[in-house]
Amino acid sequence: MIITITPNPSIDVSYYMEEFQLDAVNRCYDYNKTAGGKGLNVSKVLKIIGGDLLATGFAGGKSGEFIEEGLKERNIKSCFIKIAGETRTSLAIQHEDTSTEIREAGPTISTEEEQEFLDLLKDLAEKADTFCISGSLPLGLDYSFMEKVLDITKDKKLIVDTSGENLRKIVFESTIKPYAVKPNLDEIMELTGLKKEELKIEEILKGDVFKDIPLVMVSLGKEGAVAKYKDSLYRMTVPVIEAVNSVGSGDSTIAGLAYGISRQLEIKETFKLAMSLGVLNALEKEIGYININHLEAMKEKIKVEEII
DSSP: OOEEEEEEOOOEEEEEESOTTTOHHHHOOOOOEEEESSHHHHHHEEEEEEOOOEEEEEEEEEHHHHHHHHHHHOOOOOEEESSSSSEEEEEEEEEEEEEEEEOOOOOOOOOHHHHHHHHHHHHHHOOOOOEESSSSSOOOOOOOHHHHHHHHHTSSSSEEEOHHHHHHHHHOOOOOOSSEEOOOHHHHHHHHHOGGGGGOOHHHHHSSSTTOOOOEEEGGGOOOOEEEETTTTEEOOOOOOOOOOOTTHHHHHHHHHHHHHHHHOHHHHHHHHHHHHHHHTTTOOSSOOOOOGGHHHHHHOOOEEEEE
């Protein structure tokens, strides 16, 4: 079983507009409201491709109830810690070729709520083989929460998709490493202090930065990805598409990694699946959705080459 952890879920509201003007009334007739947050996007795609999963995290108030009900409608098993605060809302305005996002900070997690979640996670660790923790931490939680999650899942396969200080400390300071991370170029630049033109991804992946993390996938957008798996490097290329929406593609890629790892697929097959799901998500307006009927055809278009 795969456990997806969303510490800071949200109600994701997307407005699709031909025009958007500041300091003016903007009317929208095409919009979508759904249970969101990076870990829940992973959950949705895992469900579509047949993954055995359970979604967990923190949920509070009417917004939290909306999220749990939304997952139930998709037949996604969930077990969220009920919190005193109200789960946040995130707004995305899609107009012309741009996306403008407004994200609420979200509720503050109490020490008691944190401990209740950690106790739950210990129980889940006895039933699952693969874990994903995705996105930001809510107020009240700091890196010590990540350390506790790493410790509880240290004998399992944990995929971490985070950024900023949490990613830096996991890479450089943590004595317990996750099984996999998926940084993008901006995050690699932040970790290394290098400018984009100075980056040599293959050398970074072969170096000391990620030496204790078995699987590292660096997403390169439309240019595909480069990954390290144990002592080998792989380059992935994707077909040229007209993207409808790039939000959630990284989460869909994580879903593919988690599925492949849990099912113990051959690594090239896991990479093909992960990249295919990321591309298919970009072809859909709805975040966390892929057309399963196109999956096998897309996998044929993804090239995975071992380069070392």
